Structures are given as structure tokens and as C-alpha cells.
Amino acid sequence: MSAERAKHDVFHAIADPTRRQLLKLLSKEEMPVTAISANFPISRTAVSKHLRVLAEADLVRERKSGRETRYSLNPEPLRELQDWVQYFELFWDNKLNKLRHLLESEQQGE
Amino acid sequence: MSAERAKHDVFHAIADPTRRQLLKLLSKEEMPVTAISANFPISRTAVSKHLRVLAEADLVRERKSGRETRYSLNPEPLRELQDWVQYFELFWDNKLNKLRHLLESEQQGE
DNA sequence: GAAAAACGAAACCATTTGGTTTCGTATTTA
DNA sequence: TAAATACGAAACCAAATGGTTTCGTTTTTC
Structure with missing residues (x-):
């Protein structure tokens, strides 16, 4: 029950440099997607996909607030x-x- | 000069579970390719390719000895x-x- | 209530990845 | 010297990856 094999584990999640940057960025503060993606040269959608990979590895948490989704680091x-x-x-x-x-x-x- | 961007960095190298197993195995002792690949369900060639990725990240060192190539861990x-x-x-x-x-x-x- | 903003979903694409099999070449061994 | 062993290179393949653009939906703002 506790050994649920996540599709994306931590090792895979941090392999990508963009995702590592995302973690650094989110370590400072919780942020909505558009604000996050302003820091990257790729599209918002691409950033969003990276965030989902991080979320699957439980490295970030998402919190819906109105029309925006705020992401924050979960370093555990x-x-x-x-x-x-x-x-x-x-x-x-x-x-x-x-x-x-x-x-x-x-x-x-x- | 010292900032040579390796094609495969450490983060990428350890992302694959097989490669992590390889590092564990080689931490015990230096080993030739065939002996190494006996521990894995994939072909020797596949193992060899993983070893090259690890070598590019400088996580393993290769030493030729006659007809065999011995690999060892470099944890640095x-x-x-x-x-x-x-x-x-x-x-x-x-x-x-x-x-x-x-x-x-x-x-x-x- | 209409326009704008924030986002996810979906379709699509090129490249990388992880695997295979086949073949060639050294080096040992019989 | 012939056979066997150890290995890398190359060609190939399916699936995953990292990106794009387009479109629909919900929420906010004017």
C-alpha cells in the first residue's frame, strides 16, 4: 500500500534542468503558473507539464485559488x-x- | 576550460534505475562488462551503453586489460x-x- | 454581460532513450 | 593456427520526452 510506484520518481523528476530550476524558484515562495513561466524561455504549457511531473513525484503541491493554481515546494x-x-x-x-x-x-x- | 559541458551530466546519469544499480554493483569492486551484465536481465550491449553514459558523467572509469574492459566506480x-x-x-x-x-x-x- | 485572464487538455512533432540483433575485431586459449 | 571469448559499432525500432499551437472552461474584471 505504501509502496505505490509513482510513474515519475524523484530521480527522474530532477533529471531535467528546467525542473531543477523550478524547484529552486518555488523554494522561495508559492507561485501561480503564469508568474512561474515568466522566468522561463519556454511556453506556459511546457512549464505546466514540467510542474505536473514534479507533482507526480510529490515534489510540488498545487493549490487552486480562484482561476489560478498556485504551486509550492515539497522538499520531503x-x-x-x-x-x-x-x-x-x-x-x-x-x-x-x-x-x-x-x-x-x-x-x-x- | 574547466566548465566543459558534458553531454550527460550526473543528474541525467542517475535518473535510470539500471544505471543506479550499476553504480551500486561497481562500488563493491572493479568488474569487466560480461561479469557486470550477468547481473541484469538485459543484453550485454545494453549494459555497455549504460556504462558509457556513466563514463561520460565520469561516474565510472574504464581500464582496458587484454580483451576485457574493467569498470570501476568514481563517486566524486x-x-x-x-x-x-x-x-x-x-x-x-x-x-x-x-x-x-x-x-x-x-x-x-x- | 462582455472581455480578459489563468489555466488544462489535446493533438501534433522532432529528438532522445533504452532496448534489440548482427557483425567485426582484438585477445586468449586449446 | 583455429576456435572461443570479450567487447564495441552500427543499424534498427518502439516508446518516452520536451516542446509547440490551438481550443475550451472557469473565474475575474470592466
Whole structure:
């Protein structure tokens, strides 16, 4: 039930540079579509489609208000990304080797 | 000179689940293509293409050894991803609001 | 009430993507 | 030296992607 496979996951959602810019923009404040798309060289419709991809990954929330739809950032799903990248942090700066040496010396009682 | 725009950046490279699996696999040890592709339900050629995408993003390094090509993880470019996601960490748990309150109280000398 | 504004839906298009199979070329091995 | 192994290159294909324009609907404004 909780493992609902979204059609667009976080990794896919942030792959596109325009969508990353959208997230940055929306991190500052909630905004309606037209105001958002004023920041991009592509059509409002194109921006709208990107927003839907982000919404499917739950990275943005939409709130209807009269004739406009306001979008805002929901950063929570980015935790998955952070968790993922954190695994590899182990391999930076030879951290793995350091850990291995640590474990070996522990085993020898020193 | 240093700002060479790679055709495939890190964000694009990790968007595909197969490629993420490849990185996990190669984090354990350096491996030749055939051994790698034994872990996947797709053809060796398909795996090879994924590896090239990863190589273009500099996430893997290739080393020729006789008739085989051994691939290994290079985690360094993932830092860019971590930096990117770190920005948004600010918005988790209302950290931004906490920071704002902190700054306001500082300004008032308390 | 008519005009304007804000938006989504739909149809369409070129390019990219992720996969396949087939073939050629080195390098090992028997 | 002949056969087998490891691999990349190339041609091909269906589906997804990122964009467009056009049109309809709802809400606001004049």
C-alpha cells in the first residue's frame, strides 16, 4: 500500500534542468503558473507539464485559488535522494578503507 | 576550460534505475562488462551503453586489460548532487523558519 | 454581460532513450 | 593456427520526452 510506484520518481523528476530550476524558484515562495513561466524561455504549457511531473513525484503541491493554481515546494521526497547519495559518501576520501582498518584493528583488540 | 559541458551530466546519469544499480554493483569492486551484465536481465550491449553514459558523467572509469574492459566506480561527481540536495535540506523540518527566528532575535540583541 | 485572464487538455512533432540483433575485431586459449 | 571469448559499432525500432499551437472552461474584471 505504501509502496505505490509513482510513474515519475524523484530521480527522474530532477533529471531535467528546467525542473531543477523550478524547484529552486518555488523554494522561495508559492507561485501561480503564469508568474512561474515568466522566468522561463519556454511556453506556459511546457512549464505546466514540467510542474505536473514534479507533482507526480510529490515534489510540488498545487493549490487552486480562484482561476489560478498556485504551486509550492515539497522538499520531503528529496530525502530519498539524499539517502541514496549518502551511501556513496562512504567511498569518498577512502572512507571505506579507513572503516576497514578500523574494523580490523577492533578485531585484534586494539 | 574547466566548465566543459558534458553531454550527460550526473543528474541525467542517475535518473535510470539500471544505471543506479550499476553504480551500486561497481562500488563493491572493479568488474569487466560480461561479469557486470550477468547481473541484469538485459543484453550485454545494453549494459555497455549504460556504462558509457556513466563514463561520460565520469561516474565510472574504464581500464582496458587484454580483451576485457574493467569498470570501476568514481563517486566524486556525486558531490554535485549532494551539494544540490543540501540546499533543499534548509526547507525540511521548517529549518528556514528556525533560521529566520534566530536571525530576528539576534537583530534585537537577544 | 462582455472581455480578459489563468489555466488544462489535446493533438501534433522532432529528438532522445533504452532496448534489440548482427557483425567485426582484438585477445586468449586449446 | 583455429576456435572461443570479450567487447564495441552500427543499424534498427518502439516508446518516452520536451516542446509547440490551438481550443475550451472557469473565474475575474470592466
